[in-house]
Amino acid sequence: MREALAAALPFVAWARVWSPLAPAAWRDEAWQALALPGRFSDCESEFLATFVVGLPTPPIPLLLHATLGRDGGAVREDWMRVIAHLGLRFGERTLPPDHLGAACEAIAFAIEREEPVLIREIVKRYLDPWCVAASERLAASQRDDVVARLPGLFAEELRAI
16 A cells, blocks of 8 residues: 555646646645756746646647547546546645646546556546647757656656556
């Protein structure tokens, strides 16, 4: 059980990194816990401009359906089933069910509960494809900063599960 909890903790940190609801101090703590380069506060504006803010959407949305070009209703329904299966309950301020931050919380809980089939399917259907799409878009922009490396670093964490 301790091993499962230890394996889940990085995804709790990733949930804080990806969540626009997390206070900046929590993101900085998570950034350090994940041993990401530098500090979150040093690249916050680039992070927000890449993943959170944009018209009509950010360049790489943290909503899985948007980045993957899938029907939002169907993807959210998939995630609501995952959340219900895991028995997760969120507070009054919540992210959409198919938000990458919420997905990281769900995967952390699935790891803790030792649900290998669910973990494998979540990673295969949603998280790996999001990492690939995000990495391709960032490679096309020819950026070489910490924020541009985040999808690859996140993918490495997924491979370690």
